[in-house]
Amino acid sequence: MTTAIHEIGPKRETSDWVWYAGIFGAAVIGWLAYGQLIPFSEWVTALFPVARDSHSGEAIAFFAYDVPKVLLLLTGIVFVTGVLRSWFSPEKTRAMLAGKREILGYPLAALLGVLTPFCSCSSVPLFIGFVSAGVPLGVTFSFLIAGPMVGPVGLGLLYGLVGWQIATIYLVFGFSIATVAGYVMGKMRLERYLQDWVRELNAGPVGDLPEVKFIFIDRLKIGVEQVREIVGKVWIWVLVGIGIGALIHGYVPEAMMLKIMGGEAWWSVPAAVVVGVPMYTNAAGVIPIVEALLGKGAALGTTLAFMMSVIALSLPEMIILKQVLTLRLIAIFIAVVSAGILATGYLFNLLL
């Protein structure tokens, strides 16, 4: 064992230095590249034999501007989020939430849902771990809704692509929906609709994992690891999303957009939810579409409803949760969250 530590010791110091320099260098290069997005996209568009102000020219320019922009933003956001989340873990979050039924539990769960690292592939053990440790069901739902709904990737991209006003509105309403929906479901006493084996389950005690001691460089490495993993996984969704956004930006006439997604069409909000739920992508893929929709004059409420239902209600996640929730409970979950999304959509269509 001592030899193992000896082997790592000296190597570690040099590599720490390389890590700091590398991250700093990448940040500087990213920053400089971010300033050159417009000249870059114009240069790319000029390579194509189409007029700049034609439909195709507009679409190509949108694509060539958004792809590097979104990938740069995404890398930065995922890195910072990865570093921040290294201070949190599902185990710590569970300890903070256990036994909290009072009104504080719901917003706290929503907040921790944003900050706690977990991947949807482990949402079943996480769900069981929470519920069996005495985290109230409603509070657990607040946690599970907030995680994807107000994730930092979505907020950061919304901020970068659409502006801070709409990002703030999204943050406030996404957070409220997670809190209120959890509260409503908590009041409904839904424990009886868990799958039988979950109710009977007496999960083992928290594995007494040794506390991991991180030094700062470890957190930075976690951030870099997250970038590799998440950006490596979602880039294809980003390209598809921007492609759709570019087509909308270049080819969809504004008059048609106003008719379908304008504030006048009362049915457009529920329609946006119905279209949004089965769409499986993540925040990084949907926000370029949102950007294009808003640019063409789609109503804010309708667009928010679309975006929220794509991100917060996804069919694959429901299928995973089917292991622990009965169909009835899943239906209630979808109904309550959709109600919150519809209310948000109508509110903004009325206000603006």
Place this chain on the structure above:
Amino acid sequence: MKSVKVYGPGCKRCETTEKMVRDAAAKLGIDVTIEKVADAKSIAMAGVMSTPALAVDGKLVHAGGLPDAAKLEQWLAA
């Protein structure tokens, strides 16, 4: 002979974790039996909330993400 359990629903990272355990064991010259636990109920019963997680000789040593290679060798050698 060490018995190692890898907890995870079968995602890519779980497979990588298993491979890391094999590599580390081979490097240290230790015999290991690896059991993959993919069933959600069994994962939860073990007190695991984030996967991939690792137990060595029945003791949980790691949860959530890929293990650190150097630490993995320590767990196996201990």
